[in-house]
Amino acid sequence: MVAYWVHIPEVIGSIPISASIIMNYIKERCEKCVWYNLDTNLNCTRNFPRTKTTENCKIRMRKKAPWIDAFIKRKEPWQLESIKGWKAMDKKEKMEALDALVNKAKKKAEKKGSKVVIGKGSELPEEFLTIKQEQTGFPLLDSWSQGGFPSGGQISISGEPSVGKTSFALMMAGQYQRQGKVVAFVNYESVLDAKWAQKLGVDTDNLYLWEGEALEDGLDFIERATKESLVDLVIIDSLDAANPRGTLETKKGVEKDIDDDTMALKARAMSKWYPRVSFHFRSNNTTLILIGQHRTNLGGSIAFSSMSGGNARKYADLLYMKLSRIKHSSTSQFLEIGNESVAYKLKITVAKSKYKGLREGDMLETYFFFDRGFNIGFEYVTMALNNLIEDSPLTTTGTSTTYVNVDEEPISLRGSKPATIYAKLQEMGLLNELIDRISID
Structure with missing residues (x-):
């Protein structure tokens, strides 16, 4: 049987005693303590009973070990400050205690240099209570999305080649610029036609263009610009064209060959990056438009098109839209004026939505014009014929x-x-x- 040496002041001195005897002694002695004295922040370190007292007892667990106080200060005395006689707290007391905890947690985070938003709903900034919407500047899109696309988060756009993904994003960039906002274009495809961008409404003289080789360099630029609230809209074109640094060189800087294994490096990089920037996207109302190419997924029994970037990208999306040309239709897939084709029929499908404007499965069919992208005149005609404009001529x-x-x-x-x-x-x-x-x- 394990023996304990207990110091009993002014009673019997120091003697070895069995575990059962000491437990009986502790029980008898502790029962004579001041019961549940809440005026002190002392807590018993012994197995029985775990209560608070003012009694000055000492104990050691082996011979020649140093004597320690049997009663020590609790680590978090604030946890019990609102408790009255061990009775359950009512709602008011709970909220007062929680307010104290909130203030303490906020000060602790800010002391470490972290930003934190915490408190009751009525005290929080608007951007943390609702997902804001930004109008696209095109009446049919704004009507379909009930006020525009979400801001303060990520919008993903994917589709087949030459379907209009980059043009779609550039038209959004032009709308942001017309409102006096700052736009950055992170270009991994190294193809941006400035004249075409200007036709779509982009002020290229005030468009910040970033081009680079490694994915991580662009992500680092976006993170820094977002944290300091320097940009309102960032466009990445495209995620599939970006190369993680691990595909280019080893950790020691040695250049890699094309046949070296680089599986899942992009997904890993994105998984690390999203938790670092998601809070700042929301707090600074910065929007990220992520353009992706369709890749055929052959992992299951059925082949289907998907967007790269791993599951982290899917969770980060506030809105994910797929663009496709309508090729099989009872009518022509092109809009013809005279004998000239001026536009092709485009379908926008919502694959995911986290905001009130759109829901998964929503679809819009419209025409994408070769010379200007979305056409305000055509959209007004479409809305008027569908009784979406009051007092329309x-x-x-x-x-x-x-x-x-x-x-x-x-x-x-x-x-x-x-x-x-x-x-x-x-x-x-x-x-x-x-x-x-x-x-x-």
Whole structure:
């Protein structure tokens, strides 16, 4: 049996005693203590009982070991400060205690140089209570998304080659710039046509362009710019074209060959990066548009297209949209005016959404014009024919459409499909008039 040596002041001195005897002694002695004295922050270190007392006892667990106080200060005395006689706290007491804990946790984090947002909902900044929306500047997209796309997080756009992914992102960049915001373009594909970007509404003179070889360098630039709240929109084009540093060289700086194993390096880099920047995206209302290419996934019984970047990217998305051309349709996949094709039919499918504007599975079919991308005039025509514009001068009744011009003269147009009516208004020189009238309204 294990023996303990206990010092009993002014009673019997120091004697070896069995475990059962000492437990009986401790029980008898502790029962004579001041019961549950909450005016002190002392706590018994012995096995029985674990209570608080003012008694000055000493104990040691082996012979010649130093004597230690049987009662020591608790590590976190604030945990019991609100407790009254071991009774359960009511709601008010709990909230007061939690407020004290919140303040302490916040000061502790700030002392270490960390940023933290904590408190009741009424005390938090707006960006942490709701996902803000940013208008796209294109009426059909804004109507479909109920006010625009989310901001303060990541939007992913993927699709087949030449479907309009980069153009889509550049049009969003132009809208941000028109509102006086700062945009950065991280270009891993090393292909950016400045003239085309200008046609899409981008002010290239004030567009910050970053080009580099290693994925991590671009991610580091984005992280620093976001933490210091220097940018409002960042576009990465594209994640698939970016090379992790591990695919280029070893940790010692030795250049790697093309046949060296570099599996999952990109996914690992993104998994490390997202937790570092997600808080700053939200707190500084910085939006990231991530462009991805479709890759065929052959891991299962059915091959399907997916976007690279690992699961971390999927969790980070506030909105994930897939773009595709409509190739099989009862009507032509192109919009023709006269004998010239001016646009192709585009389908936008929501693969994931975390905000109120859109839901997974939502789809929009529109036309993407070869000379300008999304066309405001065509979108106004589409919305008017679908009764989405109040007091519209353009109305339809089944198979025919009527346009009332500025002189209040009705003009009959045969057909009711947006592509048909758009082409006729364009041919008659009435399209700009329609745009001006709806924009003023």
